Amino acid sequence: MPEQAAARIIFIGDVVGQAGRQALFAALPKLRERYDPTFVVVNAENAAAGLGLTPKLADQLFAAGIDVITLGNHAYHRPEIIPYLDTQPRLLRPANFLSSHPGRGWCTVEGAGGVTLGVVNLLGNLFMEAAYPAFEQAAKAVAALGEADHVLIDFHAEATSEKVALGWYLDGRVTAVVGTHTHVPTADSRILPGGTAYITDVGMTGSRASVIGFDRTRSIARLVSQLPTRLEPATEDPCVMGVAIGAASRRRAEWIEPFSFPADA
Numbered sequence: 001m002p003e004q005a006a007a008r009i010i011f012i013g014d015v016v017g018q019a020g021r022q023a024l025f026a027a028l029p030k031l032r033e034r035y036d037p038t039f040v041v042v043n044a045e046n047a048a049a050g051l052g053l054t055p056k057l058a059d060q061l062f063a064a065g066i067d068v069i070t071l072g073n074h075a076y077h078r079p080e081i082i083p084y085l086d087t088q089p090r091l092l093r094p095a096n097f098l099s100s101h102p103g104r105g106w107c108t109v110e111g112a113g114g115v116t117l118g119v120v121n122l123l124g125n126l127f128m129e130a131a132y133p134a135f136e137q138a139a140k141a142v143a144a145l146g147e148a149d150h151v152l153i154d155f156h157a158e159a160t161s162e163k164v165a166l167g168w169y170l171d172g173r174v175t176a177v178v179g180t181h182t183h184v185p186t187a188d189s190r191i192l193p194g195g196t197a198y199i200t201d202v203g204m205t206g207s208r209a210s211v212i213g214f215d216r217t218r219s220i221a222r223l224v225s226q227l228p229t230r231l232e233p234a235t236e237d238p239c240v241m242g243v244a245i246g247a248a249s250r251r252r253a254e255w256i257e258p259f260s261f262p263a264d265a
Contacts, residue, residue, distance in 0.1 A: 004248070004249055004250070005115050005149035005150065005247070005249060005250045006038075006113075006115070006247065006248050006249075007038040007039065007111065007115050007117065007149065007150050007175075007246075007247050008035055008036060008037045008038050008039075008244065008245065008246050008247075009037060009038065009039045009040075009041065009117065009150070009152060009175070009176065009244070009245045009247075010031055010035055010037040010039070010040045010041070010242060010243075010244050010245075011041045011042075011043075011152065011154070011176070011178050011202060011242050011243050011245070012024060012040070012041070012042045012043070012202070012205055012240060012241070012242035013043055013180055013183070013185070013201070013202035013203045013204045013205055013241045013242050014043045014044075014045060014046050014072075014180050014181065014183055014203075014204040014205065014206075014213070015042060015043065015044045015046060015047040015204075015205045015206065016046040016047070016050055016183070016204055016205065016206030016207070016212075016213030016214070016233050017046065017047070017048075017049055017050045017206060017207075017213065017232075017233025017234075017235075018049075018233065018235070019206055019207050019233060019234065019235040019236075019238040020046070020047065020204070020205040020206035020207075020213065020233070020238065021047055021057065021060070021061075022238065022263070023205055023206070023238035023239060023240050023263035024042065024061075024064075024205050024240055025064055026263050026264075027240040027261045027263060028040070028064055028065065030261070031240070031244075031259075031261065032065075034244075035244045037244070038111040038112055038113075038115055038117070039067045039068070039109065039111050039117045040065060040066050040067050041066070041067060041068045041069075041070065041117075041119055041152060041154070042061060042066050042068075042069055042070070042205075043069075043070045043071070043072065043154055043156070043180045044057070044058070044061060044069050044070070044071065045070070045071040045072040045073070045074050045075060045156070045180075046074065046204075046206075046213065046233075047061075048077075048078055049232075049233060050213065050214060050231065050232065050233040051074050051077045051078075052074045052075070052076070052077030052078035052081060053069070053071065053075075053078060053081055053091075054078050054080055054081060055080055055081060055084040058081070058084065058088065058091055062088075062090065067090065067109045067111070067117070068090050068091075068092065068107060068109055068117075068119040069090065069091045069092065070092045070119065070121040070154040070156070070180075071091070071092060071093045071094070071121060071156075072094065072121075072123060072156035072180065072181055073094075073123060073128055073129065073156065073181070075093040075094065075097070075103070076093070076101075076102075082102045083102070085102045085103030085104075086102050086103060089104065089107050090107055090109060091103070092104060092105055092106065092107060092119060092120075092121035092154075093105065093121060094121050094122055094123035094130060094156060095120055095121060095122055095137045095138075095140075095141050096122055096123055096125075096130040096131060096132040096133065096134050096136075096137040097123070097130065097131055097132075098131040098132075101131075105120060105121055105122070105137065105141060106118060106119060106120040106121070106141045106144065106145060107119055108145060108147075108148050115149050115150070116147070116148045116149045116150070117148060117149070117150045117151070117152060117175075118141075118145030118148035118150070118151040118152070119151075119152050119153075119154070120138065120141040120142070120145070120151065120152070120153045120154070121154050121156065122134045122137060122138055122141075122153060122154070122155050122156065122157075122166075123156050123157065124155065124156065124157025124158055124159060124162050124163070124181070125157075125162065126157070126158060126159035126161075126162050127158040127159060128156075128157065128158055134155070134157070134162070134166065135165075135166065135169055138153065138166060138169070138170060141153075142170065142173055142174060149250050149251070150174075150175040150176075150247060150250070150251055151173075151174040151175055151176075151251060152174070152175055152176045152177075152178065152245075153166070153170065153174055153176065153177045153178065154178055154180055155177060155178070155179050155180070156179075156180045156181045157179060157180075157181055158181060158182065160179075160186070160200050160201075163177075163179040163200045163201070164200060167192060167196065167198040168192065170196060171192040171193065171194035171195075171196045171198075172192075172193075172194025172195055172196060172251075173194075173196070173251065174196055174251060175195075175196065175197065175245065175247055175251050175252070175253050176196060176197040176198070176245050176253055176256070177196060177197075177198050178197075178198075178199055178202050178243060179199060179200045179201040179202065180201065180202060181201070182201045182212070183201075183203065183204035183206075183212035183213055184201060184203060184204075184212065185199075185201055185202060185203030185241055185258060185260065186199060186200040186201045188200050189243060189256045189257075189258050190256070191253055191254070191255065191256060195251070195252035195253055196251075196253060197243075197245045197247075197253035197255075197256035198256070199243055199256065199258065202241060202242050202243050202258065203241030203242070203258075203260065204241055205238075205239070205240045205241055205242070206233060206234070206238060206239070207233070207234035207235055207236050207237055207238055207239075208236075208237045208238070208239045209234060209236035209237040210233075210234035210236070211234075213233055213234060214231040214232065214233055214234055215231065215232045215233070215234045216234065218230065218231050218232060219231060237262070238262075238263040239260055239261065239262050239263065240259075240260075240261040240262075240263065241258075241259070241260050241261070242258070242259060242261075243256055243257060243258050243259065244256070244257045244259065245257075
């Protein structure tokens with residue numbers, strides 16, 4: 001387990017609907033050319049018409065070269081994904097779901113040169129419905145990934161305070177803590193003192209001419225009328241949002257760079 005374990009990681013935020021998927025597929029070659037990543041990790045919890053993920057779409061993402069897919073509070077929204085979760089080790093649901101639930105919360109993948117990356121998916125406890133405390137499960141996952149050269153945490157959470165606290169809690173023990181779920185990128189990307197790359201939310205991959213990826217007219221109608229309104233993913237002005245992270249040594253990030261990549265760029 002060498003101390004020198006250089007790697008570059010691309011993490012892409014919540015893919016929303018068909019527009020998000022198409023934008024991701026179009027941008028991947030350009031992102032690979034720009035960053036030459038060792039690993040690509042994608043949160044796809046909104047990829048199937050805005051809610052959940054299907055096995056067919058998961059297979060398409062893996063075929064495009066995605067190394068690990070993470071999910072979130074909509075992990076089980078599509079019933080057909082439930083048996084798939086037990087057969088695909090690189091598709092993660094939050095580790096702090098019930099241990100009896102289908103799937104797993106972390107995995108390890110190997111990249112060029114034998115460098116390994118452990119990925120952990122966690123759900124926030126504030127305003128969310130996680131079964132177990134996120135911090136306890138984070139420590140358990142990091143311990144279980146003891147041999148991995150790098151560890152990336154996708155913290156799918158609502159509260160910014162909870163995300164910031166987890167970053168400090170894991171500083172020096174993992175390569176990166178990145179936040180998802182709000183679909184709005186934050187301006188606080190940094191390397192913490194212990195060498196952990198951190199950002200509260202990486203944003204989303206989907207329509208920018210929307211309300212967090214969904215048709216803005218319907219979203220506004222729901223808020224104005226205070227009546228149930230079916231939301232649909234928007235399609236206009238798609239964009240890929242995420243971060244690139246560089247590390248020269250084991251579990252120590254050197255830089256983190258947020259990106260917002262229009263599909264037609």
